[in-house]
Amino acid sequence: MRAFSLSTCLLLAVTPAIHAQAAPAANPTALHWGPAPAVFPPGARMAVVSGDPSKAATFTVELAMPSGYQIAPHFHPTDEIVEVKKGTLLVGMGDKFDLSKAKPMKAGDKGSVPAKAHHFAAAQGATFISVSAMGPFALTYVNPADDPQKQVAKP
Numbered sequence: 001m002r003a004f005s006l007s008t009c010l011l012l013a014v015t016p017a018i019h020a021q022a023a024p025a026a027n028p029t030a031l032h033w034g035p036a037p038a039v040f041p042p043g044a045r046m047a048v049v050s051g052d053p054s055k056a057a058t059f060t061v062e063l064a065m066p067s068g069y070q071i072a073p074h075f076h077p078t079d080e081i082v083e084v085k086k087g088t089l090l091v092g093m094g095d096k097f098d099l100s101k102a103k104p105m106k107a108g109d110k111g112s113v114p115a116k117a118h119h120f121a122a123a124q125g126a127t128f129i130s131v132s133a134m135g136p137f138a139l140t141y142v143n144p145a146d147d148p149q150k151q152v153a154k155p
Contacts, residue, residue, distance in 0.1 A: 006131055013037070024062075029108055031047035032047055032049070033046070033064070034046065037137075039101050039147065039148065040139075041070065041072075041148050043065070043069055044063055045063070045064040046063050047062045047063055049130065052135065053135050053137035054135060054136050054137070055135050057135055058132065058133070058134055059132070059133065059137070060131065061131050062129065062131075064128050065087075065126070065128075066123065066126060067087075067124065067126055067127075068121045068123065069123040070120070070121070070123075071121045072097055072142070072143065072146035073094065073097055073119065073142040074118070074139050074140060074142060074146075076136050076138060076140075077115055077116065078135075079115050079133065079134070080113050081112045081133070082105070082109065082111055082113065084105045084109050084128075084129050085128040085130055086128040087124065087125045088104050088106050088122075088123070088124040089121055089123060090104055090105075090121065091103055091105055091113075091118050091119060093117065093118065095118050095142045095143075097120045102121075132136045
């Protein structure tokens, strides 16, 4: 009986520690949101979830786009996996921005875009997406004139 009581006491003593290790944090660390990199049109916000998009390793970022936000046809040097967290992302393939050919991805939908595949996107309603890929991150516009970094500010 004494052995049973001792083991029960030990189990009760370590249970909170085991539970604390296994339980997810009640308040996970908030993401640090800021403007999306200059290669994106103005208006989007981005947060790094994991990894470092500037390094040759896997990374995950979240992108928040206002309703009506558009990203002209572009491609990436690596595959990317996109998951819609909120809203609707309209995604189309090809060299021309044509929303009539875009397919809607709704919250919870997940898909992949192969490396070098020409695609475009638009947000229908405020839209949040998660993007995972191999770094370093690069985005090349099919039409260089669509690159916001190369557009001249209007006076």
